[in-house]
Amino acid sequence: MTIAASFQIEYRQYLDPDGNPTGKTLPAIARDLEQMVQIYKLMSFTRVFDSKAIALQRTGKLGTYASSLGHEAAHAAIGSAMRPEDVLAPAYREYAAQFWRGVKPREVLLYWGGDERGNDFSGPAHDFAWCVPIATQCLHAAGSALAFKIRGEKRVAVAVVGDGGSSKADFYSALNSAGALELPLVLVVVNNQWAISVPRSRQTGAETLAQKGIAGGLYCLQVDGNDAIACRDAMDEALTRARDGGGASVVEMVTYRLHDHTTADDARRYRPDDEVKEAWEREPLGRLRAYLTRLGVWNEDKETALQSECEARVAEEVDAYLATRSQPVEAMFDYLYADMPLEIAQQRALAVAREVNRG
Amino acid sequence: MTIAASFQIEYRQYLDPDGNPTGKTLPAIARDLEQMVQIYKLMSFTRVFDSKAIALQRTGKLGTYASSLGHEAAHAAIGSAMRPEDVLAPAYREYAAQFWRGVKPREVLLYWGGDERGNDFSGPAHDFAWCVPIATQCLHAAGSALAFKIRGEKRVAVAVVGDGGSSKADFYSALNSAGALELPLVLVVVNNQWAISVPRSRQTGAETLAQKGIAGGLYCLQVDGNDAIACRDAMDEALTRARDGGGASVVEMVTYRLHDHTTADDARRYRPDDEVKEAWEREPLGRLRAYLTRLGVWNEDKETALQSECEARVAEEVDAYLATRSQPVEAMFDYLYADMPLEIAQQRALAVAREVNRG
Amino acid sequence: MAEISLIEGITQALAYEMRKDQSVVVLGEDIGVNGGVFRATVGLQQEFGPWRVLDTPLCETTIAGLTVGMAAQGMKPIAEAQFEGFIYPMLEHLICHAARMRHRTRGRLSSPLVVRAPWGGGIRAPEHHSEANEALFANVPGLRIVMPSSPARAYGLLLAAIRDPDPVIYFEPKRIYRQYKEEVPDDGEALPLDVCFVLRDGTDVTLVSWGATVKETLEAADALEAEGISAEVIDLATIRPLDFDTIHESVTRTGRCVIVQEAPKNVGVGAEIAARLAEQALYDLVAPVERVTGYDTHMPLFRLEMKYMPSVERIVEAAKRTLAVS
Amino acid sequence: MAEISLIEGITQALAYEMRKDQSVVVLGEDIGVNGGVFRATVGLQQEFGPWRVLDTPLCETTIAGLTVGMAAQGMKPIAEAQFEGFIYPMLEHLICHAARMRHRTRGRLSSPLVVRAPWGGGIRAPEHHSEANEALFANVPGLRIVMPSSPARAYGLLLAAIRDPDPVIYFEPKRIYRQYKEEVPDDGEALPLDVCFVLRDGTDVTLVSWGATVKETLEAADALEAEGISAEVIDLATIRPLDFDTIHESVTRTGRCVIVQEAPKNVGVGAEIAARLAEQALYDLVAPVERVTGYDTHMPLFRLEMKYMPSVERIVEAAKRTLAVS
């Protein structure tokens, strides 16, 4: 039998669910304890923010909200590994990655609170907005990577997509073009096992989502998405590879969506409680905390202090959000075109007049 | 290093360019000499038809035409391996496959001659029409396979797509869903190295096109697309697998487009003559003829007889085509809906009246 | 007989036809165990099993392509686009194939399929969940486009859509999914796909709408009546083919027409109605035609969405403008 | 100065702007070494290299998505859809992203891109190579839609489209790519994207068209003149935003309007023009508005295609019908 090509997909994990190293060697980043503590703090903050956002929605103060519960390691790794000049093309729940890059929690709330200004956020001005049409962000990242390549910039574009999103044509289109054009791109598949009510097993017959990259000749890697060290290590590797002209990667981070899909969803309809309970045993925060505690850089006092600090900062952000007045009616028109066409100006005037009349 | 998954892509070839077996064993089909002669005759007929169609276009008697020169082994293998009840979803140049299934050459001419009736062809009534929007036929085949699965029918759907087409979202969507739903589907990628002017190397970073199937957990196989035996053997395997509930396959047939993309194209603009000359040395007809001659079932007399028979049959088909009168103007309207809406009936009446007035 | 809402009318029609016709299958995202994000397919998978109520991978191109393929092989697939804002990847298959299959093959193959899509704004949903994009399909030959505005019409028009041998895009005005309930006998009676419904007779002005704004249009008619103005209200219901005769006949009597459309104005469906009036009813028109529509900008995120849409007030004003002319 | 054809006007504009502005890149299928299947990009790859004139993998979703991504990062990409019939997989990116990027981010990001697409029938091409589908985009806020009908307008409007900071869909009437040549100075002068062009003054009837049928419309005006009828001819040129004022002003004088459109009639761009006349010019209209359009069926394969399209004869008849009324 003649073999035309062969492939292997590596699975990477450094910490077991109890925070113990699974092997003898750890990557350098695991020993950068300052950085790891930063990552842990970000993860903790995000979780506090998340539960507050859900509470706001439940009390009618926020629209539909997509929780990031359980994804904190994956998202923090993505954010912390990237450089400011890199471009992030998020889906809609990668808050930890965005917070690291400078997006304010109040901006996240503003967006889910029904106000476009949430997308005019304080993160890098070149980062993409939240992207609701599933997986389309993958091609925007690829296009950004193409721009970097044409201009000779040493920047990398990163797109984050879900297990469900990895079925969508755009994901495949992105990996196909990234391979063909050798783009500085990282496609991160955050596989949280569910796409609303559809389980991972229903999305594809492939054993791993990482192997989809083989279709485009990309570098492929699967990691434990609840292991912040493995996630970060994979990101470091994929980013360096891309930055140094080594091409694009698909990194699959295997984690679990611990909350409903969004606040508009009720996951009890379609998934067993047992599965969720079991998944809680692999969740990322406790694992990293155990690791840091064992190394002596974390303890209960620090934890208590961190929790109150997070609560306070979240409260401040929520206040700022709640204090933000809605945009006036003309905001519908003002950013439609750089140069407003006459007929839009006329409709704008009418809409404004209607508001005035209404008093 | 933990390995999550590993894969190999087999390359299959039985005959070398001179028609000599490349290994010790040949598949059973290679010994079914009656069948192999049939296949050879079909390939020869198709080549005669092809050059006549090009001539018709050059003399203004046909519209743009897509030649199948060089693809005969691949196409004949596809057609001869399928059962009548299977469904073929072709692209636009798989004439040999269609001829085997009953489509008449005059119908091919009618289609490229600008008449819809070409698609109401004599092949199996369930076969799909020629498909111009690249790769969309892959999903129609997948949908057919899904229908078979739901109805519990032991039928297989086959889509044929090009190397260029294997970049299109629809190809990936088809393999993704075929894997997820375990569909009785065969996706044949006829890799003829060119998509109009864009070379295979520009379409993807993947080493083989077969490996794209890994993305969906499909069975993948690459064969010499100029070796009729390898093509047929691969089709037999993939069809049996699908029919027996073993799921979908991607079969890449590596061949070469010996003519321009279509008669509207001029390949000299973008590809070197040398490459074409070299490709002629691997072309499929001579190879199979040499094999059959060596086994004593073919000779020069038979060849001469075959050639005149093909010429005569093609001439008959061309005459029938040229004798076909155009459809009347109302043909534009008559198949738009099963139940013609009033406003369409009104426009139809107007169009007919205009013709009558014109005399 | 229990009273049901518009969305229950949809569920009832799906179940009815699936019981009657084995070839009817439903496919889409989250329509199985979950019963659809709006609960339109609730209970169907339990009754008809996972292969007739099929959760697909997350890809609208896939859903559309599979649907076309199944339909060509004799099934009657009903695909769900989870929201109208996610229908775009379906367009190549719907326009190039569904709409052309019969025409292309002179009737050898066809596309007896339905695409259902929750449609329009007003439920405080996130971005891309509130579009009114029916105009996208309206210039495409070979399609039928339908939008119900009551439980009974939801039931009867969906049955007709499923039974129709050609492709039908069936938009569901999600804002009024649960607006009110009415008795809808589950008798399998379809409604015609080529007529408008006159919801209210009137003599002074003709109001035409479709989908969710039929609600505001009827309210406007009430408000006008309170001021002594008699408005006729027509629900377009089938957008393509357009039953212009019913509208024309009404305008012959009223001499005035206000078209109410949630979608942006420019080259919307309302433009076609106004255009036909300009072509065929010029001498019947006493006053300029009025279009009350969404603005020619994007449906804003939800804080401003109600300011985007045609309001009762705007409809009443427009109607009065037509009456100020004599 | 050499005379150039419409398609050469396009090539000239591309080359001009690529020389001037490093951020302009061209991408699509077969546009590199091959210079495009219609030769619109001929010579560009030689001059600007393979990364500024980029052959993409064969996938329109990819082309559109890459284009949106590049544009957001400060490039000015010009994507080619090889034929208008292959533009559908681009729609999700164009409608959900290109058209909304600025609006969504309050101007932080934008979409200064152009999609060029050869458009329309009449060249005896295979299936899907002859569509007139401009209406598909016309209801979408945030886009500009342009269609030239002469070499000079092809050049000037394409320059404007490239320079415009927002997304522009630029349709190229392929039937008249090489209809005639004229002198077009390569001076980098753009034409405005918000006005119609009055190609011929007249007093009796206003004829409005865009794209390839501007040819038949002008011929019809000649034929009418021979019968003593003075027709004003307006080339819409920019389909969105629509310069209705120019049309309105003309109809104020002529009282009659014939709209000539290659696309199917129902909810086409012509419907919007007729609708605005019904709204804003009712009292100026002496005769019913006429639309001379493609039929509401698919462009047939080429044997019948010329019977599908608006002919000079049909335009003349329609104009005369408007004049039969007084």
Ligand SMILES: Cc1ncc(C[n+]2csc(CCOP(=O)(O)OP(=O)(O)O)c2C)c(N)n1
């Ligand atoms: C094109 C498109 N189709 C459907 C939806 C509706 N939708 C929103 S999220 C979602 C599931 C996404 O699952 P996954 O990609 O796994 O990401 P996750 O939400 O689990 O992070 C769906 C179907 C959408 N937003 N866009």
Ligand SMILES: Cc1ncc(C[n+]2csc(CCOP(=O)(O)OP(=O)(O)O)c2C)c(N)n1
């Ligand atoms: C969606 C779409 N985009 C573009 C085209 C124009 N086109 C026709 S054939 C072709 C190249 C196809 O190449 P490949 O898939 O390798 O098939 P081959 O013609 O080589 O058999 C292109 C770009 C098309 N028909 N459909």
Ligand SMILES: [Mg+2]
């Ligand atoms: Mg998921």
Ligand SMILES: [Mg+2]
């Ligand atoms: Mg090819």
